[in-house]
Amino acid sequence: MARDPFRLIAQAQADYARCIDDDRLEAWPDFFSESCVYKITTAENLREGLEAGIIFANSRDMLRDRVSALREANIYERQSYRHILGQPYILSDDGAEVRTETSFLVVRIVQDGDPQIYATGRYLDVYAMSDDVAMLNQRIVVCDSSRINTLLAIPL
Amino acid sequence: MTQHLTAESAAAKSAWPPALTRVPYWVFQDEAIYRAEQEKIFRGPNWHYLGLTEELPKPGDFRTTKVGDASVIVTRGLDGGIYAFENRCAHRGALICLDKHGHREKDFACAYHGWTYDKKGNLTGVAFKNGVKGKGGMPASFRMEEHGPRKLRVALFQGLIFGSFSDAVPPIEDCLGGEISSRIKRVLGGRVPVVIGRFTQVLPNNWKLYIENVKDSYHASILHLFFTTFQLNRLSQKGAIIVDASGGHHVSYSMIDRQEDKDSEYSRQRLRSDSGYRLADPSLLEGFEEFPDGISLQILSVFPTFVLQQIQNAIAVRQIVPSSPSQTDLNWTYIGFADDTPAQRLIRIKQCNLVGPAGYISMEDGCIGGFVQRGIAAAADKESVVEMGGSRAESSDSRVTEASVRGFWKAYRACLNL
Numbered sequence: 177m178a179r180d181p182f183r184l185i186a187q188a189q190a191d192y193a194r195c196i197d198d199d200r201l202e203a204w205p206d207f208f209s210e211s212c213v214y215k216i217t218t219a220e221n222l223r224e225g226l227e228a229g230i231i232f233a234n235s236r237d238m239l240r241d242r243v244s245a246l247r248e249a250n251i252y253e254r255q256s257y258r259h260i261l262g263q264p265y266i267l268s269d270d271g272a273e274v275r276t277e278t279s280f281l282v283v284r285i286v287q288d289g290d291p292q293i294y295a296t297g298r299y300l301d302v303y304a305m306s307d308d309v310a311m312l313n314q315r316i317v318v319c320d321s322s323r324i325n326t327l328l329a330i331p332l
Numbered sequence: 333m334t335q336h337l338t339a340e341s342a343a344a345k346s347a348w349p350p351a352l353t354r355v356p357y358w359v360f361q362d363e364a365i366y367r368a369e370q371e372k373i374f375r376g377p378n379w380h381y382l383g384l385t386e387e388l389p390k391p392g393d394f395r396t397t398k399v400g401d402a403s404v405i406v407t408r409g410l411d412g413g414i415y416a417f418e419n420r421c422a423h424r425g426a427l428i429c430l431d432k433h434g435h436r437e438k439d440f441a442c443a444y445h446g447w448t449y450d451k452k453g454n455l456t457g458v459a460f461k462n463g464v465k466g467k468g469g470m471p472a473s474f475r476m477e478e479h480g481p482r483k484l485r486v487a488l489f490q491g492l493i494f495g496s497f498s499d500a501v502p503p504i505e506d507c508l509g510g511e512i513s514s515r516i517k518r519v520l521g522g523r524v525p526v527v528i529g530r531f532t533q534v535l536p537n538n539w540k541l542y543i544e545n546v547k548d549s550y551h552a553s554i555l556h557l558f559f560t561t562f563q564l565n566r567l568s569q570k571g572a573i574i575v576d577a578s579g580g581h582h583v584s585y586s587m588i589d590r591q592e593d594k595d596s597e598y599s600r601q602r603l604r605s606d607s608g609y610r611l612a613d614p615s616l617l618e619g620f621e622e623f624p625d626g627i628s629l630q631i632l633s634v635f636p637t638f639v640l641q642q643i644q645n646a647i648a649v650r651q652i653v654p655s656s657p658s659q660t661d662l663n664w665t666y667i668g669f670a671d672d673t674p675a676q677r678l679i680r681i682k683q684c685n686l687v688g689p690a691g692y693i694s695m696e697d698g699c700i701g702g703f704v705q706r707g708i709a710a711a712a713d714k715e716s717v718v719e720m721g722g723s724r725a726e727s728s729d730s731r732v733t734e735a736s737v738r739g740f741w742k743a744y745r746a747c748l749n750l
Contacts, residue, residue, distance in 0.1 A: 227681055
């Protein structure tokens with residue numbers, strides 16, 4: 177069967193969104209390779225070349241720790257997201273790695289309250305491709321705004 | 333006079349008890365108090381953080397910020413000096429500068445009618461001042477030097493820019509005092525800061541609830557489990573708080589003692605601390621030796637709204653900007669230093685996970701003020717109890733105290749005559 181990176185990546189992204197929105201956070205690190213980079217930053221920080229993120233991880237274990245902390249340590253009101261993702265746009269494809277950009281809109285629901293637009297932005301991704309799976313080597317979450325309402329608990 | 337009436341009408345809701353151990357809840361809700369704060373605190377005789385000198389490296393660089401409700405332009409003048417003035421055209425009040433930051437050799441020009449201002453905030457031009465073809469224009473009596481946005485006094489201290497609308501504010505060193513000054517120097521002294529990130533956290537609460545939280549060393553190891561579990565901050569470990577004579581500034585610090593405790597008051601009181609929780613990737617907490625004094629945590633505040641934070645190698649300044657009685661912007665600026673090695677810079681970036689809107693040990697501070705704001709919604713005539721560690725607002729060897737919270741209220745009440 178011919179390799180179809182678009183289909184694999186679109187499938188991986190839909191799965192990623194479902195995983196977070198369905199509160200299966202323990203499975204979230206599995207979308208990443210072991211020595212991945214995951215960062216949440218903002219368009220303004222990216223433009224200015226500022227390296228630090230709201231969240232920064234350079235290993236899958238750091239993502240696991242993020243989930244454990246959310247489950248075991250951190251205090252925040254019960255909340256959920258609804259991710260609405262655009263189509264992945266393939267920036268480059270060298271056979272082993274595919275770079276994509278995908279827009280997102282995330283609505284947050286705190287307790288059982290009003291759905292509120294929490295974040296918009298784009299994923300700048302590097303996928304490691306195999307025959308039947310696309311795995312994230314890198315995901316830079318670039319929020320359009322630098323304003324974060326109250327706190328950021330659940331990952332984007 | 334108006335302000336006097338304001339304070340009186342607010343006080344009529346329920347008199348403020350004389351002791352520092354009670355804080356009436358209306359002070360977090362009242363519109364009149366909010367307006368009085370704008371005048372007496374934000375435009376009053378206090379120093380407000382405006383930015384870092386390193387954020388304006390070249391003549392002509394500028395940034396806009398806020399001091400309370402006032403939008404302020406901070407510039408590096410063509411003469412190399414730092415200046416600040418209200419971002420309000422002297423003509424009809426429009427914002428002079430719309431950009432968050434930038435570089436301008438030329439004067440600022442108001443978009444509305446083209447009035448121009450130099451880097452010091454002086455009015456330098458009025459479009460069609462002399463009319464067109466001898467008709468229209470400003471009267472001959474109009475003097476540009478008599479018009480302009482309000483200028484702020486500017487003070488530079490250890491790379492920090494402070495500004496004040498008031499001419500009555502004492503010099504910054506006098507205002508800070510020796511102990512607070514030396515604690516700022518301890519973090520920033522003798523090196524060049526580099527901004528590595530800027531984020532704004534929108535807090536659903538009155539600004540004073542956040543400041544109370546910053547100054548509250550009592551809550552730290554109770555609300556923030558992450559901290560406690562990894563022995564970054566236990567009340568039983570070595571540490572202290574410093575409250576300056578005014579009450580308004582404070583330092584809370586602690587030193588890690590990895591050998592110590594385990595069966596401290598925490599397990600006895602069954603506070604959520606001994607979860608046996610461990611990191612899969614502990615490199616997050618593997619810092620580098622940056623401070624010879626061994627202090628791993630130092631939170632410092634300058635009245636009314638500036639915070640300098642050192643948590644291991646995560647250095648940040650926080651600027652608190654109220655936007656209404658029940659909403660506050662918390663501006664985080666994460667800092668590295670010019671002489672960081674790449675490995676050290678990476679450690680700082682990793683440790684920034686501890687702080688900010690998603691911080692392992694600070695995300696709770698983003699919501700806790702909102703829990704109070706919502707909790708007190710129907711309790712304007714009730715008051716909080718701020719009595720841990722006694723009734724005074726002074727330095728203490730114990731961190732099981734609310735002394736620096738009381739210190740804030742001491743300075744606040746002095747400012748507002750409450």
